[in-house]
Amino acid sequence: MKKYILFDHDGVLVDTEFWYFRSAERALMEAGFTLDKDQYLRDTARGSGSWAQAKTAGMDDRTLSRVREARNGYYQEYLRTEAIEIDGVVDTHLVREDYELAKPHSEPYLAGLKRFGADREETLVVEDSARGLTSAVAAGIDCAVVHSEFTEANDFPQASHRIDSLSGLKDILLEVS
Template sequence: MRKYVLFDHDGVLVDTELWYYRAGERALADIGFTQDKGRYLRDMPQGLATWAQARAAGVDERTIDRQRAVRDGYYQEYLRTEAIEIEGVVDTLAELSTHVRMAIVTTAKGADFDIIHEKRQIRRFMEFVLVREDYTLAKPHPEPYLTALERFGAGAAEALVVEDSARGLRSAVAAGVDCAIVHNDFTRAQDFSAARYRIDSLIELLDIIL
């Protein structure tokens, strides 16, 4: 039986991937650039996403830096105003919390994470949260999940990672932790061949853990 579950955040516990994309799309539209969604999705596993197309089209780095800040503002606006709940997450976490210890390991910035969880119930089930500022090397490097294991004092074989992206999967595998990939429309075409489990919703974790 697993004793620890390490959750990715965006696309796993809250439905934010679309709004992050739209914030970037809007920031690029402000400078007259139309983002190709198909290419965005193909670029995601390499961590390129929003700005790769702009660079390829000759947009300079100063403009990109300025629009990155604009994107962040749009994203926070969406986080405050759009429905980002995933049905069944809170009930599943409540059930899991009686059997395992849990934490969130996310590449989300602390400011964004705090906005998301101002009025939500997810955080109360977690022993701790690691946001982007809490480690040096981001996914797909193993550091985020190794840091979480160390915080728990856990061995890799005792834990399960829950992810929705190939980058997160590679991070888990590199840390030696089995990974369950939960379905997400934004990442469904990515390579998940190294995943131990594939699930459609978090409720299926109960069958894996118990």
């Protein structure tokens, strides 16, 4: 029986993936580069970042550093001014500063288990990315992947469950109890 659910934040609890893409797209456009969204989605599915296309096209590190700063500023602006809420989400309390190694390492989810005093078998992770799924699998925790526009091309073979929205959690929890 699942007693605990550990949620990824970006893309699952808040709708930020689009705005992250838009920030990178805007910053790269100012540097004279057009970010191809389909390639971006393929790159991020493989764990590459926003800059893979620009690097391949020959953009130098100095320019990328300037673009990254601009992207970060645009992203913060979007987070303050755009609707990023997802219906049915409550505040969460485990943050990046609560662990040392980021995903795809298992530490974020192991820290969650420790925080709640939970066992792997009684926990379900909800993720939306290959990097997050890898983290959950490395921690030995079942994972439900929520598909979105940014992950629809991925089949997530290691996922225990695949759902189209958070409302699909109800069926998973009824199934595993």
